Amino acid sequence: MRVAGDAEWKRALPLLALRNGDQLEATGAAAAVLLFSGVQGTTTVSAANSPYVVRPLAPAPSNTRSAELIAGLSRLLAGKRKELTFASLSTRSVSERPDVLLAPRAGKLLGPPTFEWEGPDSLRYTVRVLGPQGLVWEASGLHRAPVRYPASAPPLVPGVRYSCEILSQDSFRQAGEFTLVPKSDAAVVHDGLTAVGRQRYPRGTAALMRAALFFEHELYAEALQELRGAAAAEHGEPALHVMLGQLYERLGLPQLSDEEFQEAASLMGARP
Numbered sequence: 704m705r706v707a708g709d710a711e712w713k714r715a716l717p718l719l720a721l722r723n724g725d726q727l728e729a730t731g732a733a734a735a736v737l738l739f740s741g742v743q744g745t746t747t748v749s750a751a752n753s754p755y756v757v758r759p760l761a762p763a764p765s766n767t768r769s770a771e772l773i774a775g776l777s778r779l780l781a782g783k784r785k786e787l788t789f790a791s792l793s794t795r796s797v798s799e800r801p802d803v804l805l806a807p808r809a810g811k812l813l814g815p816p817t818f819e820w821e822g823p824d825s826l827r828y829t830v831r832v833l834g835p836q837g838l839v840w841e842a843s844g845l846h847r848a849p850v851r852y853p854a855s856a857p858p859l860v861p862g863v864r865y866s867c868e869i870l871s872q873d874s875f876r877q878a879g880e881f882t883l884v885p886k887s888d889a890a891v892v893h894d895g896l897t898a899v900g901r902q903r904y905p906r907g908t909a910a911l912m913r914a915a916l917f918f919e920h921e922l923y924a925e926a927l928q929e930l931r932g933a934a935a936a937e938h939g940e941p942a943l944h945v946m947l948g949q950l951y952e953r954l955g956l957p958q959l960s961d962e963e964f965q966e967a968a969s970l971m972g973a974r975p
Contacts, residue, residue, distance in 0.1 A: 717942035
């Protein structure tokens, strides 16, 4: 990309903020999706329309509330850009990583939690949910796999802060906290998801917008599920890994965060 008024071309990084007059150029099979602020939609830059000069698009008809929401999510995404350190990619298998609780670690939830953690497959685990009055629910002898809070368990009350614990036979123990959002707050989030769906974004862009909405409302478990699913489905999209790295960073998981940033750098074709 080249900033308006500059002579030098630079590598275009994921979630880069562009302004009127900036230029993008794609070569070979590379492509970039430009998300215009507000409800103006997207443009894909490829070798066929390169170099592309950024110009404002005519606003699409929409209600003011949706326009403000989409514009806010666009700004939030731009604020998640990461100055990637281009290094050799070195990830660890699940068995090599330390035991760690992934979700829910913190924040809020739209509904009953799904507990997810990493650790050896050979161990059996116990999951506990505790509320202000003590133990609410417990399940033991579990394999390392996502566990949904069952419908037969005591109902969780929106607005009440709960803690969860994951324990294993080898004395591993990690805890997190979560709060179920009230119906009124959940309705706001669902309205936002509907507004994003109306825009007909490319799949990767739509996933980023939904994740940004979840992130904004502290729905970190939902954001994690959205981004991990999109990253698995949309191979080669570095922006998803940048956002996922930012989310892991927020959740206090630096190793997983670094791995996602390295994956983004690798997908950008960086060399150490």
